[in-house]
Amino acid sequence: MISEQAKQQIDTWVAKYPAGYQSSAVMEALKIVQAENDGSLTSELIQAVADYLEMPVISAHEVATFYENYNHKPVGKHVIRFCHNISCMLNGADDLISYLETKTGVKTGEVSEDGLVSVKKVECLGACVGAPMFQIGDQYYENLTPQKIDEILDGLQ
Amino acid sequence: MNEVCFKNIDKENPSSLATYEATGGYSVWRKILHGELSPEAILGELKTSGLRGRGGAGFPTGLKWSFMPRNQDGQKYVVCNSDEGEPGTCKDRDILRFNPHSVIEGMAIAGYVMGATVGYNYIRGEFMEPYYRFEEALKEAYDAGLLGGDIGDSEVNFDLHTHLGAGAYICGEETALLESLEGKKGQPRFKPPFPANVGLYGMPTTINNTESFASVPDILARGGQWFADLGVPNSGGCKLFSVTGHVTKPANFEIPMGTPFSELLKMAGGLREGRTLKAVIPGGSSTPVLPADDAMKMTMDYDSIEQVGSMLGAGSVIVMDDTTCMVAALTRLAHFYYDESCGQCTPCREGTGWMYRVLKRIMDGQGKIQDLDLLMSVQDKIMGNTICALGDAAAMPVESFIRHFRHEFEYYIKHGKSMVENDG
Amino acid sequence: MVDIEIEIDGNVVHGHSGESIISIADREGIDIPRFCYHKKLSVAANCRMCLVDVEGNPKPQPACSTPASAGMRVHTNNEKAKASQKAVMEFLLINHPLDCPICDQGGECELQDVAMEYGSDVSKFNEGKRIVADKGIGALIQTDMTRCIHCTRCVRFGAEVAGIVEMGATGRGEELKIEPFLSEGIQSELSGNMIDVCPVGALTSKPFRYEVRSWQMSSVQSVARHDLVGSNVFTQTHKGKVKRVVARDNESVNETWISDRDRFSYEGLANENRALTPKIKVKGEWQEVSWETALEAAISGIKKNSAEAFGALASKNATLEELYLLQKLTRELGSENLDTRLDVANPSSASALETTISLTGLEAVDHALIINSYLRLEQPMINHRIRKATLQGAKVSTVNAKAFDFNYRVASSVLSAPQNTVVTLSGVLKVLLESNSQALPDYLKGTKVNQAQIDIANALSAAENGVVVLGEQVSSNPCADQVAKLVEQIAKASNAKTLNASATGNTLSAEKVSFKPNGGLNAKQMFDADLNAFVLLDVYPAFDCVDSAAAIENLSRDDAFVVALNSFEDASVLSFADVILPLASFYETSGTHINIENVAQSYSASVKAAGDSKPGWKVLKVLADLLELPGFDYTDSSQVADDALSLSPSLAATEVDIIAMEVPNIATVWQYTPYASDVLTRHSQSLQQTQIGQVSEATVSEATAKILELSQGDCYKGVPVNINETVAEGCVFVHTNQARQR
Ligand SMILES: Cc1cc2nc3c(=O)[nH]c(=O)nc-3n(C[C@H](O)[C@H](O)[C@H](O)COP(=O)(O)O)c2cc1C
Ligand code: SF4
Ligand code: SF4
Ligand code: FES
Numbered sequence A: 001m002i003s004e005q006a007k008q009q010i011d012t013w014v015a016k017y018p019a020g021y022q023s024s025a026v027m028e029a030l031k032i033v034q035a036e037n038d039g040s041l042t043s044e045l046i047q048a049v050a051d052y053l054e055m056p057v058i059s060a061h062e063v064a065t066f067y068e069n070y071n072h073k074p075v076g077k078h079v080i081r082f083c084h085n086i087s088c089m090l091n092g093a094d095d096l097i098s099y100l101e102t103k104t105g106v107k108t109g110e111v112s113e114d115g116l117v118s119v120k121k122v123e124c125l126g127a128c129v130g131a132p133m134f135q136i137g138d139q140y141y142e143n144l145t146p147q148k149i150d151e152i153l154d155g156l157q
Numbered sequence B: 001m002n003e004v005c006f007k008n009i010d011k012e013n014p015s016s017l018a019t020y021e022a023t024g025g026y027s028v029w030r031k032i033l034h035g036e037l038s039p040e041a042i043l044g045e046l047k048t049s050g051l052r053g054r055g056g057a058g059f060p061t062g063l064k065w066s067f068m069p070r071n072q073d074g075q076k077y078v079v080c081n082s083d084e085g086e087p088g089t090c091k092d093r094d095i096l097r098f099n100p101h102s103v104i105e106g107m108a109i110a111g112y113v114m115g116a117t118v119g120y121n122y123i124r125g126e127f128m129e130p131y132y133r134f135e136e137a138l139k140e141a142y143d144a145g146l147l148g149g150d151i152g153d154s155e156v157n158f159d160l161h162t163h164l165g166a167g168a169y170i171c172g173e174e175t176a177l178l179e180s181l182e183g184k185k186g187q188p189r190f191k192p193p194f195p196a197n198v199g200l201y202g203m204p205t206t207i208n209n210t211e212s213f214a215s216v217p218d219i220l221a222r223g224g225q226w227f228a229d230l231g232v233p234n235s236g237g238c239k240l241f242s243v244t245g246h247v248t249k250p251a252n253f254e255i256p257m258g259t260p261f262s263e264l265l266k267m268a269g270g271l272r273e274g275r276t277l278k279a280v281i282p283g284g285s286s287t288p289v290l291p292a293d294d295a296m297k298m299t300m301d302y303d304s305i306e307q308v309g310s311m312l313g314a315g316s317v318i319v320m321d322d323t324t325c326m327v328a329a330l331t332r333l334a335h336f337y338y339d340e341s342c343g344q345c346t347p348c349r350e351g352t353g354w355m356y357r358v359l360k361r362i363m364d365g366q367g368k369i370q371d372l373d374l375l376m377s378v379q380d381k382i383m384g385n386t387i388c389a390l391g392d393a394a395a396m397p398v399e400s401f402i403r404h405f406r407h408e409f410e411y412y413i414k415h416g417k418s419m420v421e422n423d424g
Numbered sequence C: 001m002v003d004i005e006i007e008i009d010g011n012v013v014h015g016h017s018g019e020s021i022i023s024i025a026d027r028e029g030i031d032i033p034r035f036c037y038h039k040k041l042s043v044a045a046n047c048r049m050c051l052v053d054v055e056g057n058p059k060p061q062p063a064c065s066t067p068a069s070a071g072m073r074v075h076t077n078n079e080k081a082k083a084s085q086k087a088v089m090e091f092l093l094i095n096h097p098l099d100c101p102i103c104d105q106g107g108e109c110e111l112q113d114v115a116m117e118y119g120s121d122v123s124k125f126n127e128g129k130r131i132v133a134d135k136g137i138g139a140l141i142q143t144d145m146t147r148c149i150h151c152t153r154c155v156r157f158g159a160e161v162a163g164i165v166e167m168g169a170t171g172r173g174e175e176l177k178i179e180p181f182l183s184e185g186i187q188s189e190l191s192g193n194m195i196d197v198c199p200v201g202a203l204t205s206k207p208f209r210y211e212v213r214s215w216q217m218s219s220v221q222s223v224a225r226h227d228l229v230g231s232n233v234f235t236q237t238h239k240g241k242v243k244r245v246v247a248r249d250n251e252s253v254n255e256t257w258i259s260d261r262d263r264f265s266y267e268g269l270a271n272e273n274r275a276l277t278p279k280i281k282v283k284g285e286w287q288e289v290s291w292e293t294a295l296e297a298a299i300s301g302i303k304k305n306s307a308e309a310f311g312a313l314a315s316k317n318a319t320l321e322e323l324y325l326l327q328k329l330t331r332e333l334g335s336e337n338l339d340t341r342l343d344v345a346n347p348s349s350a351s352a353l354e355t356t357i358s359l360t361g362l363e364a365v366d367h368a369l370i371i372n373s374y375l376r377l378e379q380p381m382i383n384h385r386i387r388k389a390t391l392q393g394a395k396v397s398t399v400n401a402k403a404f405d406f407n408y409r410v411a412s413s414v415l416s417a418p419q420n421t422v423v424t425l426s427g428v429l430k431v432l433l434e435s436n437s438q439a440l441p442d443y444l445k446g447t448k449v450n451q452a453q454i455d456i457a458n459a460l461s462a463a464e465n466g467v468v469v470l471g472e473q474v475s476s477n478p479c480a481d482q483v484a485k486l487v488e489q490i491a492k493a494s495n496a497k498t499l500n501a502s503a504t505g506n507t508l509s510a511e512k513v514s515f516k517p518n519g520g521l522n523a524k525q526m527f528d529a530d531l532n533a534f535v536l537l538d539v540y541p542a543f544d545c546v547d548s549a550a551a552i553e554n555l556s557r558d559d560a561f562v563v564a565l566n567s568f569e570d571a572s573v574l575s576f577a578d579v580i581l582p583l584a585s586f587y588e589t590s591g592t593h594i595n596i597e598n599v600a601q602s603y604s605a606s607v608k609a610a611g612d613s614k615p616g617w618k619v620l621k622v623l624a625d626l627l628e629l630p631g632f633d634y635t636d637s638s639q640v641a642d643d644a645l646s647l648s649p650s651l652a653a654t655e656v657d658i659i660a661m662e663v664p665n666i667a668t669v670w671q672y673t674p675y676a677s678d679v680l681t682r683h684s685q686s687l688q689q690t691q692i693g694q695v696s697e698a699t700v701s702e703a704t705a706k707i708l709e710l711s712q713g714d715c716y717k718g719v720p721v722n723i724n725e726t727v728a729e730g731c732v733f734v735h736t737n738q739a740r741q742r
């Protein structure tokens, strides 16, 4: 269920915490496992992570449902996480989200037909001086304009 | 400007060890490793400096460190709060990106002072670029023999690790952060006991904000008095302010405490052409909003902002010009707290949703005039009744927006649309 | 302990520093509303209902998590405190359904109670209430999560008391949901306590659902007699039927908890298989008759035979009074053929291992060695006390035929087939004696010792407060006496206490009245001797007898006259019995239970006996009268109990020799699920539907399976075979709800 490579990655996190506190690594473990399973989690994967870290599965499930970065439904290959909080909103985030929705044909919370992108509205991403902004993968894209969004979308594959 | 945390920001390769050391970085840490600085001396300087926690609550850092039972046996921990998530706040991200070594040195010093040999930097999960930069810096520091066990035969031990969040604003609250570090949901703990007694894994722990730690090396290198003198009484030093919203050059500015708001506004390029100032949230979304007149009276320090009716918080200045619909702005903030409540305590779990729904209904044109009193009463019932300060943080914007801009809310309810022709 | 003084609502009260305000207030009888606080659980401080005004604090403080400090002045109902409490109440009600009349908790709901106090303020909330979809959590607990107020008592109960983390609080904010990970059903043997801790109608008793309204019932104090603890309960009755059983606080016995077995077994009382009318067999046909006729038939059958040919067998769950009267009747008839040890492979006249520790004492042990026991399921409340000790750092080691799921960590475990347990324990004893520099008895001289035995011995001798627990599975062991003797010696050599849990139910009452042969025949011998007249007291040989087939065959002889006092009808009993005298079951008779601490707990009948059945003590008294035996002029069961309790057991016990016995190469350990352990639980449908209740498997190792020529999925004594390596070589571990087969 969890690949050897993922296990190794998880182990490097486990090594950071005192002996017996391996469940401190559950947040990363869930992310690692989510990443190698098309970006979302299932009950089986949560169970596998709990077993690997020797923790009660309900506790892993609590974590998986508490934090926003975990997905429990299929998502696009690229998840566009658009900040709609105050600083971004003051700088036109709402209009840009509508623009993005029209452009991609994907409503927030949905996945494009080809599975390439999904759009999610998120809370402040801590880059408010670059508002409006969104995140795709590890990358932040700031000071967005319709033109910039077009370019970014063109670059996605 | 930019004298402490941001002093290298314009240099080439600002985050590298070489750049950091070129401007005196790790000199304090090396003194410690050579046995030339005592914990007591450090605490003394910190107290003199007037440094107050930069995470929002403004608690004096020197005093906080002195609460740790430093001579007690057993593991103790130092934790850095880089979970920056308060809307309007984005300073710690830049410290991690451009001056990570100052955080490492600050945490190491803290570990030494409090007898903690292990530190964790809790970085919010979305901050991947800052995380990679910080990890690089960490590797540099280990490679240079600045961290680890018995560092350079000094008998000083300090190991530092990063922990990544996974998307929950509440984990910025220090006890929620500890729960999260332990691999649990980020639900704040009730206090007492305080982390200095029962913290991470049940052991004594001190948590400070990224900027607080990053300020420590320079304070000790140049003296507490030097730092204090940068600022004004009761607000020592300089501080980072994130100026965002309706300004032409939004950015982070490290300026002396006590700088007039009007100057800060100028640094950020002022308002857009033809616009007038309507309101300012001076310290991040959780602090009360100020109408323009009050805001223009304040200087950027704890006491002055309090005098005009708000708080310095994390120094996140959200500027709103006359195009802003205050109903829409508050609804957005209310949604944020509703979305981010951890849900464990009754007033916050039930009250944040209630306030958001009423506001949403007003936005949808279904508002009733009694809704404003209702909102005031709900926020009042949350205020002071919750486990952590998120409850208060959710209540304060509602209270201050309605108190200062009631006419806009009334207009919206009567006409089913905003008073502001929003063309921005 | 009293070391500080504080003021609550103007009253000066005492507490110790660090104690919470609420705990002081509770002791002083000052009422502070609360939902999440529970005296037996960790503090969560999440409901915020207990907010009080503490002078000097700008914000109201939660009484449950605020430690008292000297001189503190607390106001629980001034304007500030009331305002906060009222605010919290309002928040709790906005999403809570207001349909108490159809809620099963109606009338006993903490939320309803507190809400009434705050008046029926019409809430200003009209944004639409939250509806929460339910995940089923098994046969015992009905969920209605829309009513949940997220106090997390049930979650904390699971993590802290049950020791199986099953329920969790998932999601966040308004989406916070109390639920298990999967809806397969809760695994804990203590799960029903979640119903008691839940302050609202979110978790209620499933079997009780829609039965009656709580206020229509009357509560009767009673005692559960399924195990050695005798947990205190209230039976809640309506129109002469037990509708529900809930825990009754008794700190030294069951604290505030009861096992699921104690809570839900009552369901069996209404089972269709109850024996409701006296019957006699005429020419092989059963005829329903009057009590007089049946009793007449019984005594004439008994009188026809000599005293030596008469034997009495009784259930371990019978009451003290029943056991006393039946042994008295038997002995007055002149017979010494008496036994309750039907499931014991080799019942002997050795004296039983003594229990030298109290229930609360168990919490203070630092090491427990558990032998031949799945203690968690056998004696849930005893196990619970040991779990509490483990939370304080006690270590547990086990010597068992199988690796069981305990709800605490087992530090070291030795797998040992029953026939090898003597050898295993001998090794442990040898190490102990040698390290004490004590002389070795002959039988230990040749004993070889391995690392596992050394580890156990070392752990025991390092312990300051050790206990050795001997469990039920020893009864399958032909060398049970030797095992018990070794346990006694091991305890002595390591200064540990002992706990004998090898026979359950009301066994200590049987001990008290010497319900075993003093020179007569034991259960096994009675069958071997082909006796001619038997009285069976709530005995069901198909389940109860170690060699059930032989027992049934023997009782079915033409020249065996069998009077069965039965609470349930059972096919095999019907096949061999000649007279059926219907017996009042649990809660239908007054009685006495003697628990592991030798505390006799008497209770009265909660309801009238079902149908025409009658309390056993009355039936036995009348039988004795009709047999014209002296000394049975009792008018009340308490007189019987007084006589029984004044007895001092005076049986001559035989010495046990620990010598090499001939042992089988492969042995069977037969253990019933806790819900097949007595006739009442076997007839409680809900218990049967639980995960614990449905287990039926014969576990055997690969190597042993080969010898027995068993493959996965075969049947062994009627039970499906499961081959894995959790079980000792040389034995088959049968864990089942099925009757015994050859
Ligand atoms: C809801 C909430 C969110 C918070 N978020 C942050 C945060 O993102 N970063 C931070 O440093 N402190 C945050 N805090 C404040 C911390 O609880 C804590 O006071 C701070 O980290 C202490 O460090 P300091 O003394 O250096 O400021 C938050 C507090 C609350 C109640
Ligand atoms: S105030 Fe809100 S966020 Fe804080 S503990 Fe209570 S429910 Fe959680
Ligand atoms: S189900 Fe009952 S006990 Fe559990 S959290 Fe909800 S209200 Fe509390
Ligand atoms: S408000 Fe959008 S990044 Fe902060």
Ligand code: FES
Pocket: C033, C034, C035, C036, C037, C044, C045, C046, C047, C048, C049, C050, C051, C062, C063, C064, C065
């Ligand atoms: S009882 Fe104190 S907060 Fe719940």
